[in-house]
Amino acid sequence: MNEFETIARFFKPLSRDGKGIRIGIGDDGAVLRAPRGRELVIATDTLVAGVHFPTDFPPRAIGHRALAVNLSDLAAMGADPAWYTLAVSLPKIQTAWLGAFARGLDQMAREADIHLVGGDTVRSPVLSATITVVGTVPRGQALRRSAARTGDGIFITGPLGLAARGLALWREGARRGRALRAFMHPVPRLPWIPALRKHARAAIDVSDGFAQDLGHLLQASRVGAEIDLDRIPRNRRDPDSLGRALFGGDDYELCFTAPQSRLPALRADAQSAQLPLFEVGRITAGKGIHWRLSDGSPPPRVVGQSFDHFARSRMQG
Amino acid sequence: MNEFETIARFFKPLSRDGKGIRIGIGDDGAVLRAPRGRELVIATDTLVAGVHFPTDFPPRAIGHRALAVNLSDLAAMGADPAWYTLAVSLPKIQTAWLGAFARGLDQMAREADIHLVGGDTVRSPVLSATITVVGTVPRGQALRRSAARTGDGIFITGPLGLAARGLALWREGARRGRALRAFMHPVPRLPWIPALRKHARAAIDVSDGFAQDLGHLLQASRVGAEIDLDRIPRNRRDPDSLGRALFGGDDYELCFTAPQSRLPALRADAQSAQLPLFEVGRITAGKGIHWRLSDGSPPPRVVGQSFDHFARSRMQG
Numbered sequence: 001m002n003e004f005e006t007i008a009r010f011f012k013p014l015s016r017d018g019k020g021i022r023i024g025i026g027d028d029g030a031v032l033r034a035p036r037g038r039e040l041v042i043a044t045d046t047l048v049a050g051v052h053f054p055t056d057f058p059p060r061a062i063g064h065r066a067l068a069v070n071l072s073d074l075a076a077m078g079a080d081p082a083w084y085t086l087a088v089s090l091p092k093i094q095t096a097w098l099g100a101f102a103r104g105l106d107q108m109a110r111e112a113d114i115h116l117v118g119g120d121t122v123r124s125p126v127l128s129a130t131i132t133v134v135g136t137v138p139r140g141q142a143l144r145r146s147a148a149r150t151g152d153g154i155f156i157t158g159p160l161g162l163a164a165r166g167l168a169l170w171r172e173g174a175r176r177g178r179a180l181r182a183f184m185h186p187v188p189r190l191p192w193i194p195a196l197r198k199h200a201r202a203a204i205d206v207s208d209g210f211a212q213d214l215g216h217l218l219q220a221s222r223v224g225a226e227i228d229l230d231r232i233p234r235n236r237r238d239p240d241s242l243g244r245a246l247f248g249g250d251d252y253e254l255c256f257t258a259p260q261s262r263l264p265a266l267r268a269d270a271q272s273a274q275l276p277l278f279e280v281g282r283i284t285a286g287k288g289i290h291w292r293l294s295d296g297s298p299p300p301r302v303v304g305q306s307f308d309h310f311a312r313s314r315m316q317g
Numbered sequence: 318m319n320e321f322e323t324i325a326r327f328f329k330p331l332s333r334d335g336k337g338i339r340i341g342i343g344d345d346g347a348v349l350r351a352p353r354g355r356e357l358v359i360a361t362d363t364l365v366a367g368v369h370f371p372t373d374f375p376p377r378a379i380g381h382r383a384l385a386v387n388l389s390d391l392a393a394m395g396a397d398p399a400w401y402t403l404a405v406s407l408p409k410i411q412t413a414w415l416g417a418f419a420r421g422l423d424q425m426a427r428e429a430d431i432h433l434v435g436g437d438t439v440r441s442p443v444l445s446a447t448i449t450v451v452g453t454v455p456r457g458q459a460l461r462r463s464a465a466r467t468g469d470g471i472f473i474t475g476p477l478g479l480a481a482r483g484l485a486l487w488r489e490g491a492r493r494g495r496a497l498r499a500f501m502h503p504v505p506r507l508p509w510i511p512a513l514r515k516h517a518r519a520a521i522d523v524s525d526g527f528a529q530d531l532g533h534l535l536q537a538s539r540v541g542a543e544i545d546l547d548r549i550p551r552n553r554r555d556p557d558s559l560g561r562a563l564f565g566g567d568d569y570e571l572c573f574t575a576p577q578s579r580l581p582a583l584r585a586d587a588q589s590a591q592l593p594l595f596e597v598g599r600i601t602a603g604k605g606i607h608w609r610l611s612d613g614s615p616p617p618r619v620v621g622q623s624f625d626h627f628a629r630s631r632m633q634g
Contacts, residue, residue: 022356023461026537028393028522029360029452031459034351039339042434043346044402044449048441076345085361087404087447117359118449124365126442130404132361132435132449135346142348144340205345220343 018115063104164248335432380421396452481565
């Protein structure tokens with residue numbers, strides 16, 4: 001099967017009629033019409049076998065993940081998914097592998113209402129997938145990392161560290177359970193998009209670990225933060241849960257800030273939409289992150305990208 | 318140097334103020350404003366070391382090429398370059414390599430007036446680069462492969478087969494000369510964009526070899542073609558020039574069709590803009606390509622993707 005037949009068989013069916021698609025897959029480029037009054041948001045992420053997912057990961061999970069991690073970036077910008085392109089590098093073209101990969105991709109795409117508009121399939125000794133997503137957002141409403149202000153509350157949309165535990169369990173041979181699902185099927189927090197645009201100031205997705213990603217947000221906003229370690233949602237039955245919550249990657253929860261004046265409306269909207277919401281701290285005028293424990297005891301000492309005894313457990317360095 | 322430092326040092330300078338960029342590199346996604354009355358054109362292409370370019374190719378040429386082949390797709394659609402994203406996979410982060418790669422990319426980007434708006438830098442055992450380009454075109458003016466009609470003239474924007482000869486020479490150890498330049502520094506035919514939008518019906522870029530790419534155009538348009546082999550521009554001092562012109566890839570010339578009524582204006586515009594233009598045949602109501610020689614002698618027999626004795630010389634299968 002050559003590249004053209006591959007595209008036709010597996011990927012063309014993913015290029016269903018999406019809004020604004022005037023020419024889809026099959027030409028030198030796709031032709032798209034952006035909705036009036038909206039800005040475009042574009043993001044790109046590559047997954048490499050053995051670096052971002054285990055080499056024995058099922059192809060369906062790879063397809064799902066390749067799109068999910070990109071959708072998470074759109075969610076963090078407050079952008080509604082619209083279109084995506086896919087570049088996939090494969091050691092060889094195997095129909096069973098491609099079929100499962102395309103199904104994983106398609107399932108995620110349907111949930112997100114995002115449409116494939118272009119692609120490239122090439123041979124490479126190493127399996128990898130690069131997806132570029134395009135979303136749209138009403139003018140001026142995109143959320144940036146640099147917009148946090150002193151006094152803002154800091155929120156997380158779900159438990160952290162589950163994916164890191166899932167990876168550790170995968171390596172031990174486990175193939176089921178909640179943590180493993182979190183690692184294998186990260187769910188981009190798309191349902192949060194309307195509420196974020198309404199209430200949030202700054203946002204970022206937690207892909208590299210909470211400590212690191214919050215750090216990026218703080219640096220971009222030139223502010224600091226106080227974080228209550230006891231309020232970080234995590235699996236307390238896991239003895240390494242705190243380290244994993246702070247330094248484990250791949251959770252794809254959102255971290256955002258919102259001004260105090262919006263908090264009642266934010267909580268009400270989260271509740272009525274049944275969206276989990278955890279307030280974990282506050283933006284300060286300082287620099288860096290001040291970790292606190294509610295009983296006032298001294299928090300564990302943070303060394304580099306981990307606590308004293310927590311090795312960083314994410315696959316990617 | 319970690320990913321963030323890499324991006325900051327080498328790629329952020331490439332994200333200069335481009336038109337419509339509201340938020341550039343450094344957030345979860347870029348925020349872009351498309352010009353009024355225009356449609357977006359999006360295309361993506363991956364280059365893998367050892368597949369699309371020799372493993373000993375200079376990094377500057379890789380950077381240039383990665384963007385050039387994508388720009389060629391925009392040119393074939395009649396779209397003006399606007400923005401691009403870059404995903405690069407590297408065995409390790411070497412500053413000298415990255416600096417040269419970024420320079421090659423930057424030079425091509427400046428010539429094309431296209432601006433980097435996002436990227437991902439990851440580790441991989443195999444060097445590769447995926448670029449996604451976004452261009453814009455006035456509504457309804459994008460050129461598609463499927464628009465050719467019986468009677469249209471078929472045109473080529475420059476000599477074919479040079480890049481294939483350049484690759485053969487590279488393998489023999491040559492490092493300079495015209496053919497080698499054609500292979501190492503493919504030049505996307507961006508100056509053709511305005512004239513294409515004005516005069517052309519269907520267009521495609523010649524990346525996989527003229528016979529194959531013209532075949533795609535004919536299939537999409539459900540027409541056939543008569544091609545005068547004697548009129549195909551090529552280097553006649555190369556004894557394999559005809560085979561390379563038809564089946565060698567990587568030329569990145571444009572192939573397009575235009576109705577007979579537009580030919581005088583097309584020729585005049587090409588001449589006043591000093592754009593090389595070669596009429597090589599005509600669209601027919603038939604199927605497939607009928608190869609002709611001007612003296613009426615029988616043309617060489619085409620077998621699969623080559624003439625009897627011409628092996629396909631492109632790197633990619």
